[in-house]
Amino acid sequence: MNFQMILKFMNDYKYIIAVVLVLLIIVVFVYIRMAKKRRLNKAFETLEVRYNELMSIPVLFKINKANGLAKLNPDVEKKVSECKAEFSEINTRQEEISDALADSEDALAFGKLKEASKHLTRLDVLITESMEQTVSLNDNLETLLEQETRQRMEITTLKDRFRELKKNAIENTSGLGDAFPTIEDQIKEIEQNFSVFEEWMYASDFMKAQEISEETRASIDDLEIKITEIPKLYEHAKGLIPQLLDEVSKLYQGVRQNGVFVEHLEVPKNIGVLSEILKDDLINIGQGEIEKSRTSLKESQKRLEQLALSIQKEDKAQREVDALSEEVFENLEFLVDSISKMCKDAHKVETRFNFDGYTENVGVFSQRIQEFSESGVKVSRMIEEEKIPASTILISLQELGQDVSMLKDEYLAMNEKVERANADEVRATKQLLKLHLIINDVQVRIQKRSLPSISDKYASDLERAYKYTDQVKEMLGQDVIDVKLLNATVDEAIDYIYKLHNNVNNLVGVVDMCENAIVYANKFRAFVPDIDAELTRAELSFNSGDYTQSLTTIINSIDRYRPNTAYEEMIRDNAKSAR
Structure with missing residues (x-):
């Protein structure tokens, strides 16, 4: 297209x-x-x-x-x-x-x-x-309007606390007991305070609202304390205090049956008074008087515990009195008898052992024991009357016991000194007898052996030994004994005479060995000329008192004739014990 x-x-x-x-x-x-x-x-x-x-x-x-x-x-x-x-x-x-x-x-x-x-x-x-x-x-x-906002926040916090406390109070109705109506009234007052607070806030009077807020806070704090403490106070008032009242009552009955004097404690009266106080405390708890009730309950508990402690103290004191009195009066009786005997011999002991001031000290002992005896009579009367607290008696008894114990220690120390002096005298007497026996034994041993010759020192040693015994005997015969000199003389005599005894024993032993050795060597004398000559020299040494030389000569002659002869065993077998 x-x-x-x-x-x-x-x-x-x-x-x-x-x-x-x-x-x-x-x-x-x-x-x-x-x-x-x-x-x-x-x-x-x-x-x-x-x-x-x-x-x-x-x-x-x-x-x-x-x-x-x-x-x-x-x-x-x-x-x-x-x-x-x-x-x-x-x-x-x-x-x-x-x-x-x-x-x-x-x-x-x-x-x-x-x-x-x-x-x-x-x-x-x-x-x-x-x-x-x-x-x-x-x-x-x-x-x-910041103050209003702050107050709104504060009152909201208080309302939250209040709702929680109200809930706890309702849930713990049984624990609050008779105080619950008081708690309810306080809850209503707090709710009324909240309404008043809103009225003042609506009127924009924040100062009044603040006062109501502080008042409400204090009331809520008080409500919290009551809800928390009232169950504890009821537990104290309905549990611990009645239990203590019962324990004190049983304790009181028990010690009375045991014969302990506790009437001065007025236990029944105190129990009655504290029971009435407990009733008032329960009423105060029901009315929400927390601090007053707490203080009263603590005071009641303290009084009951002290009362129980006092009863136990009297019971313990009574047992101590029973045990201590026996000991104290036994010591007192012992000291009365002992010091009385000590007084009788005081002058004699002081003179005999030259204890300066001994008689005076014993006189002080006698005066003190007389005072203690009077105190003992008073304490004994206190115990027998049974209307004086055992704690009071115990103090007097302990003081007396302490004084008696101190005197007993002093007496025992003094008596020990006397006994020690007496013991030294007795010891010296016994040792003198033993020394005479030892000297006599020495003379008998020498005379029994008829030793041909003995050292001239033996006669002087024997004479010195007799001088020691005569000196000890003379000291024991004196009216005043110098214990220290006596002990020193006895110890010196013992050392010397025991040493003389040992020397004589040794001499007698050597003589016995010589005689046995000569007897043994005579077996070879007829046909061994050397042994005959040696034996002649040994006999001359023996007769002249040179016993050690005589024994040595015999042993040497036997050893030459029969070497390695166990002459020690021969001498031991042939020797006679000088002991």
Whole structure:
């Protein structure tokens, strides 16, 4: 198809084509207009939503609150006036916005899209400016009404606490016992306080509202303490205190049956008084008097525990008195008898053993034991009367026991000194007898052996031994004995005489060995000339008193004749014991 054909076709159908083009233009125009209207309607709806958001800001409510605050607090009156002026401007703008909305809606309704577009543009500017101004005013009012906000938050927290406490109180009705009606009354008072708080807040009297808030907080704190502590106090009042009363009563009856004096403690009277106090405490708990009841219950517990402790103390003291009195009076009786005997021999002992001041010390002992005996009579009378507390008796008995014990220690030390002196005298007497026996044994051994020769020193040693015994005997016979010198002399005599005895024993032993050796060697004398000569020399040495040389000569001669002979065994077998 060429261009001419197209022109021919258009020429043939030009009217139809013209109609179609007109219709097409109309459709496009209508579509564009409808699209614009939809866009404008959507924009209108958006602006309407923003307007509603603007109007939802509670500026008017806060302005009224601020007016009430300004009446009570002159310091914020200027700021409130500024906020009111700004609010007046916002109201004017809101009226303009309202008119613009109405004009826009009418223009859209009547299809005046161009006019509607202008109104919507102006409306967007008005809403934006008004929103900024309203938000700013709202922030300023929030600052002014910050105290109210804070109080609202505080009261909300208190309400949450209160609801939880109320729930706990209802769940723990049995634990609260007779105090539950009091708790209920306090719950109602708190609920009334919440209502009063709202009234003052509505009236914008924040100071009064704050006072009610503080009062409510204190009441809730008190309610919490009561709900927490009352079950514990009931447990104390209905459990521990009655148990202590029963224990004290049983303890009192038990010690009385054992004969312990406890009447001064007035246990029945105290139990009666504390029982009445317990009744008052239960009433106070029921009335919610927490601190008063707690203090009273603690005091009752303390008094009962002290009463029980006092009873136990008297019981223990009675047992100690029974045990200690036997010991003290036994020691007292012992000292009375012993010191009495010591007094009789005091002068004799002081003179005999030269104990300076011994008689005077014994006299002091006698005076002290007499005083202690008088004290013992008083203590014994206190015990027998059974109307004096054992704890009081125990103190007196312990003091007496301490004094008696000290005197007993001093007496025993003094008596030990005397006995030690007596023991030294007895020892010296016994040792003197033994020394005489030993000296006699020495003489008998020497005489029995009929020794041909003995050292001249033996006679002087024997004489010295007798001097020692005579010296000891003389010291024992004196009226005054120097114990220290006596012991030293006895020890010296023992050393010397025992040494003399050992020397004589050794000498006798050597003589016996010599004699036995000579007897043994005589077996070879007849046919061994050398042995005969040696034996002759040995006999000469023996007769001259040189017994060791004699024994050595005999052993050497036998060893030459019979080497390696067990002459030691021979001598041992043939020797006679000198012991």
